[in-house]
Amino acid sequence: MRVRSDVPAPEALRQALYEGELFLVPPTGASRALVDAVRAALVERLGPEYRLAQASLPPEVFFEHMRALRRLLYTDPAHHQHVRAVVAGLGWDPAEVAFDPLRLRVVASGGHEDPRARAVYYPHRDIWYGHPPSLITWWMPLDDLAPEETFVFYPERFRVPVPNDSERFEYKRWTKDGWDLKIGWQKRDDGINAHFVGVTGEVEPGPAVGFGCRAAENLLFAGAHFHATLPQALGTTRFSLDFRVVHLAEHAAGKGAPSVDNRSRGSALPDYIHPAP
Numbered sequence: 001m002r003v004r005s006d007v008p009a010p011e012a013l014r015q016a017l018y019e020g021e022l023f024l025v026p027p028t029g030a031s032r033a034l035v036d037a038v039r040a041a042l043v044e045r046l047g048p049e050y051r052l053a054q055a056s057l058p059p060e061v062f063f064e065h066m067r068a069l070r071r072l073l074y075t076d077p078a079h080h081q082h083v084r085a086v087v088a089g090l091g092w093d094p095a096e097v098a099f100d101p102l103r104l105r106v107v108a109s110g111g112h113e114d115p116r117a118r119a120v121y122y123p124h125r126d127i128w129y130g131h132p133p134s135l136i137t138w139w140m141p142l143d144d145l146a147p148e149e150t151f152v153f154y155p156e157r158f159r160v161p162v163p164n165d166s167e168r169f170e171y172k173r174w175t176k177d178g179w180d181l182k183i184g185w186q187k188r189d190d191g192i193n194a195h196f197v198g199v200t201g202e203v204e205p206g207p208a209v210g211f212g213c214r215a216a217e218n219l220l221f222a223g224a225h226f227h228a229t230l231p232q233a234l235g236t237t238r239f240s241l242d243f244r245v246v247h248l249a250e251h252a253a254g255k256g257a258p259s260v261d262n263r264s265r266g267s268a269l270p271d272y273i274h275p276a277p
């Protein structure tokens, strides 16, 4: 399987995504503007060498910067507007979609050795967290990245169940103390104290499909894809942004990716940002 770089018309693109195709398409004006804004925020907090800051800052100071920035990106209406612009950048109509707002992902060099970060590396499907099969995940790197510092897909598992404990996920329980777990990395020990859905037992996932990318490119994939973040020890922190989007009419019409092993309960969809009525 190859990662496509063409940009089909919106409906055809979504249909291909529901069928498991992967797209990594060039930056748009909107994805560049968003990435530039977030990089500026990182530079302001961490300095121009923000990818190296983790080595020099005390961990609690680094964490506090990321906690605050993550909360802002997720909750700030100006950043919701950025998401709509990114969606429109590929010709989609923002009035037709609901979205789960922006998350900043921070993959530290050597982070896989930190028990607090272990869930970052769990192979998973995004839909195991109470998302519908119509979920499309939209991911953008803040910097040019080599394949060994991104993540991989296991296309053979797109339609084949993976043993997992998603039945332990209940959306209401996940959000009962507020949105900290949803936004992610709001308390330093969440990675130890919360239960993150994962694979149970041994899985032979089949060949991995990875990718390298340029800053502000748009990677789109079905939230049902089985994928895993790669551990890296390159000495630099990897920063990326993502949000999740559901086309409401297609969702209502039952369109979406196959859902072969998701037993999570409840739905995050009502809490997405919905278009104005």
Ligand SMILES: [Fe+2]
Pocket (backbone or CB within 6 Å): 124, 125, 126, 227
């Ligand atoms: Fe994911």
